[in-house]
Amino acid sequence: MSLSGELLPAGLLVLLAAACLLDRRLYRACLSFIAFALVMALAWWRLAAPWLALAEALLGALLTGMALLHGLGRAGSPSPLPPHDHHRRPRHQAAARWLAVLVWLALAGAAVWGVSGSGGLIAPGDGARRPLLAAGLAIMGLGLWAFAHHLHLLRRLLAFNVLGSGVFLLLAGLAGPVVEVQGLILVGLVVALVGSVLGSALLRRLHERDGRVTLGDEPEAGP
Amino acid sequence: MSAPLASPPATEAALLWLVLLVPPLLGLLAWRFPPRRMLPVLLAGLPLPLATLWLLPRVAGGAVLEGSWAPGGLQLHWRLDGLAGLLLLLTQLLLLASAAYAVGHRRATELAERAFAGFWPLLGGLAAALGVIWVAADLLTLYAALELMGLTAVGMMLLPGKPEALAAGLRYLLYALVGSLAWLLGVALLLGATGRLDLAGLAADAEAGPVTGIAMALLAAGLLLKAAVFPLHGWLAPVHASAWTQVSALHGALVVKASFFILMQLWQRLVPEAQAAAWLLGALGSLAVLWGGLQAWRASRLKQVVAWSTVGQLGYLMLAFPLLAGTSAAVASLAWQATWLQLAGHALAKAAMFMAAGNLVLSVGQSRLADLAGTSRQLPLSLMTFGLAAVTLMGLPPSAGFTAKWLLLQAAILAGQWPWVIVLVAGTLLTAAYVFRVFRCAFVEEAPRHDFRPLPAGMDLIALLLALAALALGLGAEWPLALLREGGLP
Numbered sequence A: 001m002s003l004s005g006e007l008l009p010a011g012l013l014v015l016l017a018a019a020c021l022l023d024r025r026l027y028r029a030c031l032s033f034i035a036f037a038l039v040m041a042l043a044w045w046r047l048a049a050p051w052l053a054l055a056e057a058l059l060g061a062l063l064t065g066m067a068l069l070h071g072l073g074r075a076g077s078p079s080p081l082p083p084h085d086h087h088r089r090p091r092h093q094a095a096a097r098w099l100a101v102l103v104w105l106a107l108a109g110a111a112v113w114g115v116s117g118s119g120g121l122i123a124p125g126d127g128a129r130r131p132l133l134a135a136g137l138a139i140m141g142l143g144l145w146a147f148a149h150h151l152h153l154l155r156r157l158l159a160f161n162v163l164g165s166g167v168f169l170l171l172a173g174l175a176g177p178v179v180e181v182q183g184l185i186l187v188g189l190v191v192a193l194v195g196s197v198l199g200s201a202l203l204r205r206l207h208e209r210d211g212r213v214t215l216g217d218e219p220e221a222g223p
Numbered sequence B: 001m002s003a004p005l006a007s008p009p010a011t012e013a014a015l016l017w018l019v020l021l022v023p024p025l026l027g028l029l030a031w032r033f034p035p036r037r038m039l040p041v042l043l044a045g046l047p048l049p050l051a052t053l054w055l056l057p058r059v060a061g062g063a064v065l066e067g068s069w070a071p072g073g074l075q076l077h078w079r080l081d082g083l084a085g086l087l088l089l090l091t092q093l094l095l096l097a098s099a100a101y102a103v104g105h106r107r108a109t110e111l112a113e114r115a116f117a118g119f120w121p122l123l124g125g126l127a128a129a130l131g132v133i134w135v136a137a138d139l140l141t142l143y144a145a146l147e148l149m150g151l152t153a154v155g156m157m158l159l160p161g162k163p164e165a166l167a168a169g170l171r172y173l174l175y176a177l178v179g180s181l182a183w184l185l186g187v188a189l190l191l192g193a194t195g196r197l198d199l200a201g202l203a204a205d206a207e208a209g210p211v212t213g214i215a216m217a218l219l220a221a222g223l224l225l226k227a228a229v230f231p232l233h234g235w236l237a238p239v240h241a242s243a244w245t246q247v248s249a250l251h252g253a254l255v256v257k258a259s260f261f262i263l264m265q266l267w268q269r270l271v272p273e274a275q276a277a278a279w280l281l282g283a284l285g286s287l288a289v290l291w292g293g294l295q296a297w298r299a300s301r302l303k304q305v306v307a308w309s310t311v312g313q314l315g316y317l318m319l320a321f322p323l324l325a326g327t328s329a330a331v332a333s334l335a336w337q338a339t340w341l342q343l344a345g346h347a348l349a350k351a352a353m354f355m356a357a358g359n360l361v362l363s364v365g366q367s368r369l370a371d372l373a374g375t376s377r378q379l380p381l382s383l384m385t386f387g388l389a390a391v392t393l394m395g396l397p398p399s400a401g402f403t404a405k406w407l408l409l410q411a412a413i414l415a416g417q418w419p420w421v422i423v424l425v426a427g428t429l430l431t432a433a434y435v436f437r438v439f440r441c442a443f444v445e446e447a448p449r450h451d452f453r454p455l456p457a458g459m460d461l462i463a464l465l466l467a468l469a470a471l472a473l474g475l476g477a478e479w480p481l482a483l484l485r486e487g488g489l490p
Helices: A003-024 A026-046 A050-073 A091-118 A126-149 A153-175 A179-210 B009-030 B038-045 B047-059 B082-108 B113-135 B139-158 B163-194 B200-204 B211-225 B237-239 B245-270 B275-298 B302-318 B320-324 B329-364 B380-394 B400-415 B418-442 B458-474 B479-486
Strands: B065-069 B076-080
Touching: A003 A026, A003 A153, A026 A050, A026 A153, A050 A153, A050 A179, A091 A126, A091 A153, A091 B163, A091 B211, A126 A153, A153 A179, A153 B163, A179 B139, A179 B163, B009 B038, B009 B047, B009 B065, B009 B082, B009 B113, B009 B275, B038 B047, B038 B076, B038 B082, B038 B245, B047 B065, B047 B082, B076 B082, B076 B113, B076 B139, B076 B329, B082 B113, B082 B245, B082 B320, B082 B458, B113 B139, B113 B245, B139 B245, B163 B200, B163 B211, B200 B245, B211 B245, B211 B275, B237 B245, B237 B302, B245 B302, B245 B320, B245 B329, B275 B302, B275 B320, B275 B418, B302 B320, B302 B329, B302 B400, B302 B418, B320 B329, B320 B400, B329 B380, B329 B400, B329 B458, B329 B479, B380 B400, B380 B418, B380 B458, B400 B418, B400 B458
Parallel strands: none
Antiparallel strands: B065 B076
């Protein structure tokens, strides 16, 4: 696999992640996420991990996508959520969240630099994994920012899923598609799916009971 | 690299895995046929701690049972040492108590049949997850078990189905999920730097340097979030407010401790000498002791008092990090024993306290402290149980809390780390303050007459037995301490 052949899916992933997280129209954001997960599956395929690609397409794109759409009220259920997200986070909460995001990103970036710069990458052909690392970091940054910034619960679930995918990309980029990595990503995919299903179901119940789509008062600063 | 190991005796290994995997099956059975009486639950669960008791002498004196298995090319490792054995026994006893209490709770209140049935498979899953966490020796198994534990715990918190429970549960879910991503990123860095996941290999291969440090920081951040250590404790108190008593008891006693256990295991293997970071954790623990105590003292509802007290008591555990980092062998040994004794004593006492508080709230029908007026006459047994549990939390003799804090105090003085001495004293005073506040409310005599709802005798008995076990652990501390002295410190 050539470097330019990897740049295209990596760039596409970042674009789709941004589209998914920046769109205030929730339905479109969910569709972007499904497309994002499908491109992730393609990336696993190109890394010679076909089972992982299958799991990503099935668990990540199909089931998680369905869970999110169900949470939105599109997958055949009454009382859908409002299609737009109008919530804005008050400014005074922003500083601590930005700090947490930047600290996380700086730590991760420095460590990734340390691992990949010291020739510690194990498998040959690690040059082709450089775009994955860069895309992973960018997607993780987007996901973190969105998770810390958004109030709407569906958007926070989307942000969590994107953040998770960014971590998976970093994992695969750092250690190559070895069997340990595939095991970790598989567990991560199942957890993200269960979390999304649980979160969407809870969001629907909250919305049905008292019409809210946010957690209300936030006692804690970011991750 | 460790030398190739003789495979453990087949009987012991088989029994251990049986002990770990039977609870989910029992849980599924109870889901299909929800139990109505306490006796069948106790009879079904009792073989598990007995089997663990049979295993314990085999890991005494520093002996270790360990092995590995390889599903699909993955190399997964497990090991059972004295510490893991003790924690397994503690877990099984508390799960049994919680299960029996759940049956009584079901009889005392009107619960939705479906929610009550749903409790059992979640309990089985939680049991398996906790058991696997104590014996897992590689990061992949730990990750899977940690996630299973988190998700089953969230599920159990959601069972009451009230709007407050839903919102608190959703917040807990979001924080737990992000915590596990921080953990996964840390694992990714370690795997990228060393190419392995087993704890023994990581301890040997990981070089002290920025990458290991950052990986450990990310792992620690995820685990501290899950363990509700100050300042990441915000989700804890709301989640307990509307949860069922037996779920709160398990959560406060075991679930938050499991994250601490993993953190300690990793810390001792990856960065045992990092003194500045260890002091930072100790400082966070100290703040937790003070802040948790203050909030417990200010709380207006009984369950909130107990939940905030968990935040405070977890802080004592964090003091182990500075006392273990670069100190003399004598100090490290004292701190090591003190930490696990504190964990065990607090687990028993906190479960007892949550159950006693739950009994009080259920009988009175109100959850505010002011509504406890008159309970000293009407519900002396529940109140006494609360008091006995508080003896352990305050660290009065002869409880496990006293022995643990005494050992911690000795370690801190011996190491010359004076700040922790002040924290220990201040924490004890704060604990006394919030416990006596509860008693002051309970001993008010001129109160409007409540109708006190009678509860099944078993519910009070279970709580009392747990509180007495916390006291007995202080009197008979020599047996667990002997197991800890020789096994565990990696």
